[in-house]
Amino acid sequence: MPDTTDRRILRHLMADPDAPATELAERAGLTTASLWRRLEKLRAQGVLKAIEQSIDWRALGWEVEVSLRFTLDKTDPRAFDEFIAAARKVPEVTEIQTFLGSVDLRLSVIARDMSHWQRIYRDSILTLPHVSDSDALMLVSTIKNSTEVAL
CATH class of the missing domain: 1.10.10.10 (Winged helix-like DNA-binding domain superfamily/Winged helix DNA-binding domain)
Structure with a gap:
């Protein structure tokens, strides 16, 4: 410690x-x-994993950020693995998280503009397998973004 x-x-x-x-x-x-x-x-000790640089996607022209929440049809035991494998192939997906509760997974997706977002949604997101329900939250502003914790 x-x-x-x-x-x-x-x-x-x-x-x-x-x-x-x-x-x-x-x-x-x-x-x-x-x-x-x-x-x-x-x-x-595994306490300090890496010192990372983070990219400001907006500074590079990626203006749209969407958080997508999914509930999967879990009647197929391969649902999670197949969904995750397909989501990893979408280049605009920057983060994939799994949860316990009513939401199974969350994807963070970036797009250059609304037109680009519509293409990603239509061509990539709607084709993800085993989805029984989804919800999209479009980022309007970030109030606090910190990795600091009390030590």
Whole structure:
């Protein structure tokens, strides 16, 4: 389990993931070498998986983001596997999640504009197998988007 110093490092890393190691070490009250050793230990423990760059799809001209919720017809035991395999082939699907409850899966889909969204929906989404019900939520704005948690 991470100790107090590890949690301090993680808090600073969450707050500013692009901070140079020397700056992060200074904020955490460590030498750069000590910081690197602790980061390696956190990676080895599986606490720190990766430092990722995220893409702002809107800055690249992808203006439409839709969250699709699906309930599957589970009379076929292969329903989940076949649905997921088909959804993975849709290039505009950026995320696939499974759930327990009334909704079985959620897909995040991006499109350049409404015309593009209509083509994706008609040609790719409506052809996904084993769907008994679906619901679409179009993103209007993001109020909060954070990966930070209290440590």
